[in-house]
Amino acid sequence: MYKLGWFSTGRDKAARDLLTVVQRGIALGEIEAEIAFVFCNREPGESPESDLFLQLVENYGMPLVCFSYRRFKADRGIPIIDLGESLPTWRLDYDREVMNRLRGFDADLCVLAGYMLIVGAEMCHRYNMINLHPAAPGGPKGSWQEVIWQLIDNQTEETGVMMHLVTPELDMGPPATYCTFPIRGKPFDRYWQELAKLPTNSHKMYHGKNQLFRLIRQYGLAREFPLIISTLKAFSQGKIKIKEGKMVNADGKPIKGYNLTDEIDRQIRKSERGEAPLK
Numbered sequence: 186m187y188k189l190g191w192f193s194t195g196r197d198k199a200a201r202d203l204l205t206v207v208q209r210g211i212a213l214g215e216i217e218a219e220i221a222f223v224f225c226n227r228e229p230g231e232s233p234e235s236d237l238f239l240q241l242v243e244n245y246g247m248p249l250v251c252f253s254y255r256r257f258k259a260d261r262g263i264p265i266i267d268l269g270e271s272l273p274t275w276r277l278d279y280d281r282e283v284m285n286r287l288r289g290f291d292a293d294l295c296v297l298a299g300y301m302l303i304v305g306a307e308m309c310h311r312y313n314m315i316n317l318h319p320a321a322p323g324g325p326k327g328s329w330q331e332v333i334w335q336l337i338d339n340q341t342e343e344t345g346v347m348m349h350l351v352t353p354e355l356d357m358g359p360p361a362t363y364c365t366f367p368i369r370g371k372p373f374d375r376y377w378q379e380l381a382k383l384p385t386n387s388h389k390m391y392h393g394k395n396q397l398f399r400l401i402r403q404y405g406l407a408r409e410f411p412l413i414i415s416t417l418k419a420f421s422q423g424k425i426k427i428k429e430g431k432m433v434n435a436d437g438k439p440i441k442g443y444n445l446t447d448e449i450d451r452q453i454r455k456s457e458r459g460e461a462p463l464k
Contacts, residue, residue, distance in 0.1 A: 186217075186218065186219050187217060187218035187219075187293050187294070187420070187421040188218065188219060188220075188221040188291055188292045188293050188294075189207075189218050189219065189220050189221060189292060189293070189294055189295070189296055189417065190220075190221055190222055190223075190224065190287075190290065190292030190294070190295035190296065190312065191204065191207075191220050191222070191223045191224070191247075191295075191296055191298065192223075192224045192225075192226075192295060192296065192297045192298070192300040192314075193223070193224075193225055193238065193297075193298050193299045193300050194225065194226055194227055194235065194299055194300055194301040194302070195225050195227060195234065195235040195237075195238025195239060195299065196227075196232065196234050196235055196238075196299065196301060197234055197299070198234070199299060199406065199409075200234075200238055200298065200299035201237060201238050201241050202410070203298045203299065203317070203409070203410070203413065204223075204238070204241060204242070204245075204298070205241070206410045206413070206414065207220070207296075207298075207413060207414065207417065208220065208245055210414045210417070210418070215414060215418055216414065216417045216418050216421055217418070217421040217422060218293075218417065218420075218421040220245075220247050221248065221290055221291060221292050222247065222248040222249070222250060222287065222290040222292070223242045223247050223248065223249050223250070224250045224251075224252070224283065224287065225238065225239060225242075225249070225250070225251050225252075226251075226252060226253065226254045226283075226300070226301070226302055227239075227251065227253055227254075227255075228251045228252070228253040228256065229251070231253060231255065239251065248290065250286055250287060250290075252282065252283055252286055254276075254279055254302060257275075257278075257279050257282070258275060258279075261275055263275055276302075276303075276305060277305045277307065280304065280305045280307055280308045281307065283308065284307070284308060284311055292312065293313070293420075294313050294314075294315065294417075294420050294427075295312045295313065295314040295315070296314070296315055296316075296317070296413075296417070297314060297315070297316040297317065297351060298317050298413070299317075300316075301328075303355055304351050304353075305353065306353040309351055309352055309353055313350075313427040314350070314351035315348050315349060315350060315351060315358075315361055315416070315420075315427075316348065316349055316350075316351045316356070316358070317346070317347075317348055317409060317412075317413055318346070318347050318348070318349060318356050319332050319333075319346055319405050319409070320332045320336075320344055320345060320346070320347065320356075321343070321344055321345030321346070321347060321363055321364075321365050322345075322347055322349075322360045322363055322442060324336075324344060324345065325339075326355055326356040326357075327355075327356070329402065329405070332344075333398050333401050333402060333405075334398075336368065336401060337380070337397060337398065337401075341368065342367060342368065342369045343365055343366070343367050343368065343369075344365065344366065344368055344401065344405065345363055345364050345365035345366060345405075345408070345446075346363065346364055346405055346408045346409050346412050347360045347361075347362065347363035347364075347412075347442065348360070348361045348362050348363070348412065348413065348416045349361060349442075350427060350430070350431075350432060352430070359431060359432050359441070359442065360432070360441070360442030361416055361419075361420075361425055361432050361442055361443070362412060362415065362416045362419065362425070362442060362443045362444075362445050363412075363442055363443075363444060363445065363446075364408050364412055364444070364445050364446040364448075364449040364450075365444075365446050366404055366405075366408065366446075366450075368400075368401055368404070372400065373397065373400060373401075376396045376397035376400060377397060379396065379397070380395070380397055407453055407457070408449050408453065411448075411449050411452040411453065412445065412449055415445055415448060415449070415452075419443070423435050425440070425443070
């Protein structure tokens with residue numbers, strides 16, 4: 186049986202939903218694999234959201250390993266601050282301890298799904314890891330919030346979602362699969378027009394009410410679930426493999442990532458009738 190390792194910070198509902206949809210795909214036989222372990226870089230009591238995630242994992246009966254990076258850092262007297270892209274020594278030490286705690290667990294493929302830490306080189310080399318990223322190949326880097334703000338700032342016309350190989354360079358690994366969608370035309374144009382009426386560079390002040398921001402997120406999130414299912418299905422069936430830091434097909438030939446836009450759009454049309462209203 187193909188074995189998956191699951192890495193998540195469990196910081197929001199999306200993290201729980203991703204795990205749920207993959208577990209459902211496994212139960213339905215869409216993904217020919219099992220989740221061998223779940224690793225969370227938070228421990229019980231750190232936040233209500235991550236506690237819900239940990240409870241979900243336990244309800245599924247999945248092997249769970251928790252190791253708080255915040256506690257690890259605090260024990261060394263280092264303030265909790267934004268890490269940026271450069272990994273300090275303590276973070277590399279943290280990764281080593283994570284790998285030590287995961288000894289005894291085997292995984293053919295590890296999935297980063299809402300894992301909010303940059304992975305160091307040693308861990309990248311230890312495991313075959315793929316990451317779910319809320320942009321198309323060549324698109325913005327960072328969290329989904331950062332990605333969407335960059336799309337808006339750059340007046341972008343198209344974006345997407347991809348799953349890519351995890352490398353020491355943030356969000357720069359070669360893609361395994363991806364899909365794209367336009368953020369111009371209906372129903373986006375009216376929100377671009379509304380945004381143009383705001384004072385220059387003031388749109389981020391309206392984070393909670395920025396309809397364009399929310400609509401882009403809605404369309405991207407709708408594609409994350411079917412993309413991750415299709416990707417893990419392809420890996421579990423041997424259609425995509427990782428060989429020497431490259432994505433290859435079943436014959437071992439390098440690929441530049443499979444564009445699954447048509448397939449994902451078909452799945453969305455099957456599951457939804459019309460566009461869901463903004464909440």
